Amino acid sequence: MRGRPFKGYALVARSHSLRFARRESAAQTAWERRSLISSLSHFALIFAVSCLASLLSAMSGAGASMLTTPVWLAFGFPLPVAIASNQLNGAAWTLIAARNYLKGRTVDWRLIRLMVLCGLAGAYAGTLIVRGANPSGLKQVIGCIILGLAALVAFNPTLGQKESPPTLSRGVTGLLALPLGVYEAFFGSGNGLFTSLLLTKTRGLSLTTALGCYYVLAFFWNSFAVCIYTSAGLGNASLMIPSTLGSVLGAYLGSRIGRKKGHRIVRPMFIVLGGVLGLKLALGW
Numbered sequence: 001m002r003g004r005p006f007k008g009y010a011l012v013a014r015s016h017s018l019r020f021a022r023r024e025s026a027a028q029t030a031w032e033r034r035s036l037i038s039s040l041s042h043f044a045l046i047f048a049v050s051c052l053a054s055l056l057s058a059m060s061g062a063g064a065s066m067l068t069t070p071v072w073l074a075f076g077f078p079l080p081v082a083i084a085s086n087q088l089n090g091a092a093w094t095l096i097a098a099r100n101y102l103k104g105r106t107v108d109w110r111l112i113r114l115m116v117l118c119g120l121a122g123a124y125a126g127t128l129i130v131r132g133a134n135p136s137g138l139k140q141v142i143g144c145i146i147l148g149l150a151a152l153v154a155f156n157p158t159l160g161q162k163e164s165p166p167t168l169s170r171g172v173t174g175l176l177a178l179p180l181g182v183y184e185a186f187f188g189s190g191n192g193l194f195t196s197l198l199l200t201k202t203r204g205l206s207l208t209t210a211l212g213c214y215y216v217l218a219f220f221w222n223s224f225a226v227c228i229y230t231s232a233g234l235g236n237a238s239l240m241i242p243s244t245l246g247s248v249l250g251a252y253l254g255s256r257i258g259r260k261k262g263h264r265i266v267r268p269m270f271i272v273l274g275g276v277l278g279l280k281l282a283l284g285w
Helices: 003-060 065-074 079-102 109-132 136-154 170-175 177-186 191-203 207-231 237-261 263-282
Strands: none
Touching: 003 065, 003 079, 003 191, 003 237, 003 263, 065 079, 065 237, 079 170, 079 207, 079 237, 109 170, 109 177, 109 207, 136 191, 136 263, 170 177, 170 191, 177 191, 177 207, 191 207, 191 263, 207 237, 207 263, 237 263
16 A cells, blocks of 8 residues: 555656656757758858859959958958868869960960979968968058059050060969968968969060969969868868858859950959959058
């Protein structure tokens, strides 16, 4: 007789325990659902931002990182991690853009090889700068230079419209890739503007061909920088995977548009996005 009340209490306790477990299970399921939705939204937003950035960059050479870097920082990623992701994105999409711009065109591969090698030395120095220096003061100087380049193109409508005779030797032009490599690994945005105008003025290339050559160079420089950053533990898959996928899609579309429209679309994009980037850097936005 005395065991029955104890048995009743045990049943009641078991019932309460089951209800509590069900509530915990429902709460866990709801949390997992919210977490999944948040992760998908995060993935989609990063994908969309990187797609738009590379779409515009592939048509102008202004650099996708001028849009992506502030967004990645706003998401809470450290600057070196954001730059490492940008470099991986560039390594993934630049060859696609280069193929679309250079298909069927004559390319000086001797010059490209020399610029790749000199640029790699500069890229290594650039990765050291990123990890140990404050770039804020230098950005303002670079912004003013980019504004000058955009103005140069704006006031010279025929610049880069057609090919012209070289004004500088292949060797000297190749050596000028050293500071370009530093800048590519260090910041990157606007390097397509610098390189394209360099090749247009010194080797007489058209603006679209020069932009395609820059993307070949950027592939090697970015790939090298990615190896340095990832070996330092700066890779983050949650940022790198969606941003790389978005970049590839955007660059494919942007370079197809740039190749089809040619100087008519590349020059205005060069001026507008170069001006925006220059102002952004010069004013410290």
